[in-house]
Amino acid sequence: MSEIKIVSFDAEGTLVTPDFSYAIWFEAIPQRYAQRNGIDIYQARKIVEEEYQKLGDQRLEWYDIRYWFDKLELGAPDPLLDKCQGRVRYYPEVRDVLSSLSERFTLVVASGSMREFLQRLLRDIEPYFTRVFSSLSDYKQLKTAEFYLSMCQAMKVQPKQVVHVGDNWQFDFAASSEIGIHAFYLDRKKQGDCPNSLENLTQLKAYLLG
Ligand SMILES: [Mg+2]
Known part of the structure; x- marks a missing residue:
């Protein structure tokens, strides 16, 4: 890591x-x-x-x-x-995790939501992020392997230098893993048994910061 x-x-x-x-x-x-x-x-x-x-x-x-x-x-x-x-609400651990991780890593958002949503959704936490990628508004696609590749190119990094976390198995976990990103599946209700799954973002912080 x-x-x-x-x-x-x-x-x-x-x-x-x-x-x-x-x-x-x-x-x-x-x-x-x-x-x-x-x-x-x-x-x-x-x-x-x-x-x-x-x-x-x-x-x-x-x-x-x-x-x-x-x-x-x-x-x-x-x-x-x-x-x-x-009506915008953040999960309880979000600010603490973003604040800690931003000291060591560059943070970005990779979302399937359109920019009109992201502007409002991220309003109070936007300063933590270097860039916000919207697959829909920026690339006219869902979150595919191709989208994650474009994101890596835009950030001038290789996929293996990136961790991505999200709650959709297909759009977050499978699509980003496909190109070699270190992907984590966020399963807040702990319904599945997917390897690399997390129950909250505090577990991601522990994993990345040790
Ligand atoms: Mg999601």
Whole structure:
């Protein structure tokens, strides 16, 4: 581990709880849809959630709030994103871990969320990060092996000099491992039995700082 230069974090589910996204996708969007179409919130939720399910999380558009605002004819997303700013929550160990690791390593964010989300999600912890990569906004792709390679190139490091941690087995663990990044799967509920899994980021700090 002595060769590690960069520690890369996923954002949602890793640094930031799902609260903000939940507020956007399952509260604010259905509310706006209900108002615009003169229907009640229950009907609106059902329609909107069916549309989400039809598309599925393997498609890029799933993560694209502008796509959904166009499709559902909801106007401009930014005021609604601002309205939900107060719902952003960090996991309890995040500030301590970032503060300790930032003394030894360069920290970056590698997220599948779009920049409009990341600006708000990371607002209070942004100074810890040298760079924030959005696979969707910067590279128009999900978090693939190719995306992680582009990130390494942008940071001028080899994959073996990078640690990445995130809570999605496919997009964080498998895709980054594929190119030789030291990947950790964050399994906060400890559901699986994946090697290299962590229950929280304090375990990552212990591993990296000894
Ligand atoms: Mg995540």
